[in-house]
Amino acid sequence: MKLHNNTTIDDDLVRRLITKAGRAAGARTNGVVVFVNQGSGYRSSGVAHRCDMVRIYNGKRSRRASRGRWNRTDGGYFVIRMPRTAIDGTGNPFPDPVDQATNFFRVAVHEFAHIRDYQSIRAGERLDWSRKINGRRPAHSVRPEEERAFATVAECCDHGDAETRACHEIVDLAIALEEKARA
Numbered sequence: 001m002k003l004h005n006n007t008t009i010d011d012d013l014v015r016r017l018i019t020k021a022g023r024a025a026g027a028r029t030n031g032v033v034v035f036v037n038q039g040s041g042y043r044s045s046g047v048a049h050r051c052d053m054v055r056i057y058n059g060k061r062s063r064r065a066s067r068g069r070w071n072r073t074d075g076g077y078f079v080i081r082m083p084r085t086a087i088d089g090t091g092n093p094f095p096d097p098v099d100q101a102t103n104f105f106r107v108a109v110h111e112f113a114h115i116r117d118y119q120s121i122r123a124g125e126r127l128d129w130s131r132k133i134n135g136r137r138p139a140h141s142v143r144p145e146e147e148r149a150f151a152t153v154a155e156c157c158d159h160g161d162a163e164t165r166a167c168h169e170i171v172d173l174a175i176a177l178e179e180k181a182r183a
């Protein structure tokens, strides 16, 4: 994985957690470009893009032709935001950092499910995809590609043991989030 960790959380921890998410989703992780950015919200969010090359400047995707270098990627890249933990009036972390770390892992599985699909398309597989109707795509939740990604998270996290396999990393991330909140 070509990890660009733009947070203060340890690179190795972030890499191990996201790699486990990619394997759970059935994606090849090695050549995929991943940007981890610090979000300002309490929950993680992500967005995946299909492409063969991405231009990178200062660890972030560059939209300017004059800035950055082209990097090859395997299927696409995704951006995922690290949540922010706060300390409440009683001195406890809020929200629960374990819930936040688990949610981060699930968002990574979701985005890697999209990357897995992009890798499959590139290999010639035909997948059902949303089409624009009158110039607009259907609502996010009813797009076939989103339904596949939701199903992947449900299969490997709700009914599978992906979270159990990533348990150490999830707990380590939870501790890191709390430490950061107290710093």
Ligand SMILES: [Zn+2]
Binding pocket: 110, 114, 145, 146, 149
């Ligand atoms: Zn999605």
